[in-house]
Amino acid sequence: MNRKFSEIYSSSINNPEEFWKKISDDMFWFKKPTKILNQSNPPFYKWYEDGVTNTCYNALDIHIDQGRSNRIALIYDSPVTGNKNIFTYKELRDKVSKFAGALQNQGISKGDRVAIYMPMIPEAVIAMLACGRIGAVHSVVFGGFASNELASRIDDSKAKVLITASCGFEPGRTVEYKPLVDEALKLASHKIDKLILFQRQGHEAVLKAPKEISWEESLSNAKNVDCV
Template sequence: MSYKSEHERSIKDPDGFWGEQAKLIHWEKPFNKVLDYANPPFAKWFEGGLTNLCYNAVDRHLKDRPDQIALVAVSTETNLEKAYTFKELYEEVNRMAAIYKANGVKKGDRVLIYMPMIAEACFAMLACARIGAIHSVVFGGFASHSLASRIDDAKPKMIVTAEAGARGGKAVPYKPLLDEAITLASYKPEKVLIVNRGLTEFTTVAGRDLDYATERQKHLNDLVPIEWVDATHTSYILYTSGTTGKPKGVQRDTGGYAVALASTMKHIFCGNPGETMFCTSDIGWVVGHSYIIYAPLLNGMATIMYEGTPLRPDAGIWWELVEK
C-alpha cells in the first residue's frame, strides 16, 4: 500500500483507518467508538477504551526486548553518556512514580517539569503517565515570570527540576529561577523534587524541597501498578509560547495521541523496533514530547536525548552520533 492511498483512506474512512491503526497499541479494555465528533472542534477518540502511555512505551516491551537499549542520554556539556535498556528504564520510571505516590501525587494531579535534557526528565514524564498524573513540561530556557504564569494555570502538586542545565560549557542555574517563579505565582506547589547534578550551588526550602537521589534510594525496589485511564483522559498540558498574549494550555488526550504517534512511526518515519531515533528538539516543545519520548518508545525503538548545542565540541557532533 502506498502512502498516498493510505492517506486518502484516512480522509474518506477515518473510522476504518484509525480503528486499524489503534491495533498498534495495547488496550486494556477495547474502545466502543473510534471517533465522536458531535461537538466540533472537540474530537473524542476511542471512547470507552482504557489504555496507558507508559505501559505502551515501556512495560509491554519487557517480554520481547528487556535488554534492548531504550534510552541513550548524551551530554556534550558534561561529557557524560549513559544508555538504559527497556528493563532499566522500567525500573527508573517505577522509582520516579513511587516518589510521586509517596508525596501524594495521584491520577489527575498535575506535575510541572522544568528540566534540562537529561534522562531524569524522561523518567519524570513517563512516571506521570504511569500513574495517570498530567505533566506540564516547561522549556528550561524560560524565565521566572513565564514559569510563574504556567504554575498558576496548571496548579501542579509537585515540580520536578534540576539545580542547573548547561549551555556552551557554562552552567545555567534553574533553581533560583524556579524559586523566584514560585514567589511570583499565587499558587504554591506542595513539593519540589531536585535532581542535583553538582553543577552549581543552590539553596533548599525546608519541608518543600526534596533531593532526587535521596528519594530514589528509598524506592529502589518499588513497583508501581499501571493506572489504566480512559482514552480521553488528558495525558499532558503544553503551553503556547505566549509571545502573542497569555500562554494557552493545550491539552492532549491519551488514546488518540498514542495511536497517532504509533501510526506516524510506521507510515511516515518507517521505524522498526530495535532501531534508533534521534530527534534534536527539546522536551519543552511538542516535537520533543512526541518524538524524543513517546513515539520511539511506543515503537520499541531506542531514543537519543541530547543535551548540548549542534556546535560543541564541533559542528560534526550530530553526525558523529548518527554514525554511532
C-alpha cells in the first residue's frame, strides 16, 4: 500500500474530527462550521452541523468562478453502447442549472426528496447535482433493481418526484425500466407527485400525462437557477 495513502487512511480512522476539519478547509462555505463532529447521540453522528454550503457549488460553480470554465468536468464513455461525450464545467453547470429549474417547476424545494432510478448516463449526474443545487435530497436507486426494491426506497424517502429513463443497456440485453417503474409505483404506499423520464432513442416509453412527463418536456419552460 502506498505509504502516503496509508497515513491518510490512518488519520481518518484514528482522528476523524481533525481529519475532516482539514478537509473542510478546502471546501467553499457560505458559513464555515465551528462544530466538526457531534457524537452526542451515537450512532446518529452529525457533521458540520452549524456550517452552510452547497454541494453543487463545490462540484461545479467554484471551478467556473476560479477560471476553469472550459476544463473537463465529466467524461462519459459507455463500453456497452459505445457512446461518448465530454462536458466542461460550464457546459455541465448550464445543464444542471436548467434541470434544477425544471425540478422547481414540479414543486421541488429545499428539503424535498427526489428518487433517481437511472442507468449510468450523464443525465443521472445532472439529476443528482440539480437536486443539490436547490437543496433537495436525492435518493439514488440502482437502475434495473426489482420493482419491490424501488418501491421500498420510495416509501422510505417519501420522494415527491421520481426521475428515471425508458431503459438501460447491459451487455447482451436491454432492460426496459418503465414496466418496473409502473409496478413499483403500484406497490409503494407513498405516492409520488410527478415522474420525469429520459427517453432513450429507439426505446421510447409511453407516458401517462399529466403525471408523467419526459425529460425534454420538463425542460421546455425551465429557467436556469442559482445555488441555494
